[in-house]
Amino acid sequence: xxxxxxxxxxxxxxSGSRPVVIAKNQNxxxxxxxxxxxxxxxxxxxxxxxxERRAIFEGQDIYLTILTTKQVQPTRMSVGPEDxxxxxxxxxxxxxxxxxxxxxxxxxxG
Ligand SMILES: [Zn+2]
Numbered sequence: 001x002x003x004x005x006x007x008x009x010x011x012x013x014x015s016g017s018r019p020v021v022i023a024k025n026q027n028x029x030x031x032x033x034x035x036x037x038x039x040x041x042x043x044x045x046x047x048x049x050x051x052e053r054r055a056i057f058e059g060q061d062i063y064l065t066i067l068t069t070k071q072v073q074p075t076r077m078s079v080g081p082e083d084x085x086x087x088x089x090x091x092x093x094x095x096x097x098x099x100x101x102x103x104x105x106x107x108x109x110g
Contacts, residue, residue, distance in 0.1 A: 001046040001047065001049070002046065002047045002049070003030065003031075003032060003033065003044070003045070003046060003047075004045040004046065004047045005033045005045065006034060006043050006044055006045035007019065007035065008043075008084075009081070011085075012081055012082070012083055012084055012085065013035060013037055013043070013084045014038055014039055014084065014085045015038075016037070016038040017035050017036065017037040017038065018035070018036055019033065019034070019035055020034050020035070020036045020042075021033050021034070022034050032044055037084055039084070039088055039107055041084055041088055064077060074088075087101055087102075087105060087107055088107075089102075089105050089106065089107060090104070090105035090107070092105070
């Protein structure tokens, strides 16, 4: 898998999203460009090689390895872009209006 700059159509991410390079200036890791959203999402993008694409086509599953010594964060994968303006917890579309989150959602600010 190759790292790809994850910048996507701005309509797919909530306003206030910003590009952040993860592990910048950490020589033991490659730079990982990401988009951080105000909903607590960190979006990265990966491009499978032709061999990997063939394996996926033939039914192989995708494995995600997370390097951490701390608590593992909730993680999700998708094929292709998704609508990141939807709240990752309650699934509602706040569209910059926090009152539209579910009552129980911590991103609702209430
Ligand atoms: Zn929510």
